[in-house]
Amino acid sequence: MTRVSPARRVALRALCQAEHDAVYVRELLGTKDYRLDDVRDAAFALRLALGVTATRGCLDEALNAHLMHPQKLSMRVRMALRIAAFELLYLDASPRVAVSQGVELVHTQARAAAGLANAVLHCVADARSDYLAPTDISDERERSYVAFARQAGMPHWLVKRFATAYGDEQLQAILAAALEAAPVSICCNPRALQSSHFQQLLQEVHASPVALHVHNEVDEAIEHSACEATKALPQLSYYVDEIAPLIRAGVFAQSDAVVSDVHAQAVALRALRAGSLLEIGAGRGTKSFVLTAYAAATGLERKHVALEISAQKAQLNQERLRQAGLGAGVEIVVGDALQLDKALASQDKAGSCPQRFDTVLVDAPCSGTGTMRRHPEIVWRVTPEALDESFPYVQLTMLQEASARVEVSGELIYATCSIMPQENSELVAAFLASQAGASFTLIDEVQTLPLLGLGDGHYCARMQRIGE
Incomplete structure (x- = not known):
């Protein structure tokens, strides 16, 4: 059995608490209850937690496309799936590692959902290119906005607002920085x-x-x-x-x-x-x-x-x-x-x-x-x-x-x-x-x-x- 990394466990715990208590996940990860001794683990946990929070709507969209009853997922199982999906879509992680870790992370929350997680995450990995570059949208202009939104993990309407305000060149510069850490x-x-x-x-x-x-x-x-x-x-x-x-x-x-x-x-x-x-x-x-x-x-x-x-x-x-x-x-x-x-x-x-x-x-x-x-x-x-x-x-x-x-x-x-x-x-x-x-x-x-x-x-x- 694959062992879930400490960073992923901490990220999941912080995300679940932030969701339950309606607090900022960054503030939770700054407390001693979520401290990781290894600097790299701590940085990765923060990257996962902030990334999942920022892209949650797109992650759910990608996951729900492969779920028969998405509304039946518990909050904890969905959050574990989001972590793996974030790695697959936005960190360009190895599908083998991301899926394996994702399945085990789901397993820690609901053993019976491990098989479902395996199937869904493999589908997300296989459909990554099609999701990020939505070739199913015929209108070229609309397709470009949807692609911008999905690649930045943002709502479609918000990206269009940015484009209207600043034009496509500035839009791309804003979105390029969206998932990066600010100085x-x-x-x-x-x-x-x-x-x-x-x-x-x-x-x-x-x-x-x-x-x-x-x-x-x-x-x-x-x-x-x-x-x-x-x-x-x-x-x-x-x-x-x-x-x-x-x-x-x-x-x-x-x-x-x-x-x-x-x-x-x-x-x-x-x-x-x-x-x-x-x-x-x-x-x-x-x-x-x-x-x-x-x-x-x-x-x-x-x-x-x-x-x-x-x-x-x-x-x-x-x-x-x-x-x-x-x-x-x-x-x-x-x-x-x-x-x-x-x-x-x-x-x-x-x-x-x-x-x-x-x-x-x-x-x-x-x-x-x-x-x-x-x-x-x-x-x-x-x-x-x-x-x-x-x-x-x-x-x-x-x-x-x-x-x-x-x-x-x-x-x-x-x-x-x-x-x-x-x-x-x-x-x-x-x-x-x-x-x-x-x-x-x-x-x-x-x-x-x-x-x-x-x-x-x-x-x-x-x-x-x-x-x-």
Whole structure:
């Protein structure tokens, strides 16, 4: 009997728990309960778990074509079959190994299903070429989109949306990166960088500096930033080849650094200006950390109010900033950005009218389509209705609410981690055409894409208030 590899066992266990508990599989694999001593096994388990999550719809389509009663499969058996099918379709694995391991993996969940698994996986292996290049579709244009979608493991409709937005050449570049790991980058606490031990850790993980103010896709926008400090930024941001040594050393637990995509850091830095800042949608505080770290390193004096609807996330933000020694001048507020007057009521008490800020950063909830490599759950959770209706409604409402809090000559910054125009450029155009946006003018906007070797897809628009 073939023995199932440790990586496949761990991947299956994590996938099943993520499905059952509706949590992110990446976060599970980062816990001690799923730790593998062998580095290669750990990497393979992560590759399988993230890959299956990202391509699950296509894997089910390929499997269901060879099942008489697909609805009768238990969740655990289906997940085991998905792992083997992912290896066959997307890792170009040896059919003999992938099928054998897949059968044994199914056997660990349901002995009676082993024979079924053997037959189905052999069929998937034999039909691989036909599935990835669907010759049964007569319309050439439609066939190309289906082929793109299946080869990237994405929903057909989403691939067509990308093609409409960016054209076929950019589409292929986006899809080529879809199943690859995104570069890992961090922003460091300036206090930590003074430690020789920390500097040694950076050398161990082959850290390479990121010049955010001259980064390929964002250099022009950053160079035109209203903050002169960004013209000569201190070196706090780095790409790292390995993240595990930093985790083991307690770097993130001690708030010596945060993991943050380079494009997300660049977006945060566009709000790095003297004066007062209202950060809306602060979440767990990654952008708060980046902003306060660079402000501390440049000696920039500022007042910072960070608003977040989740009390738990707000507490995490506050604790991390406190631990990092970056919390001075930052006020954490729990409240709903869709009801901003209510959320900022305590801040408004001191004045006779609603408080205004020199800079307002709206980090809006969005589809997350620019971060699918890091959060593969997004691929099959996002819907056309959410992209066309739910997200734009919330985003526009947040932007209109936030606009009333911007000082005359101040800046309103709108950001998402989406690459869909209806959440980004089209949304900003709708805001500027509205009554609330009539007193604003667009300074600039930047859209980055999740491409091979580069950061994630982020959008950022800067607007200035030119009147009441």
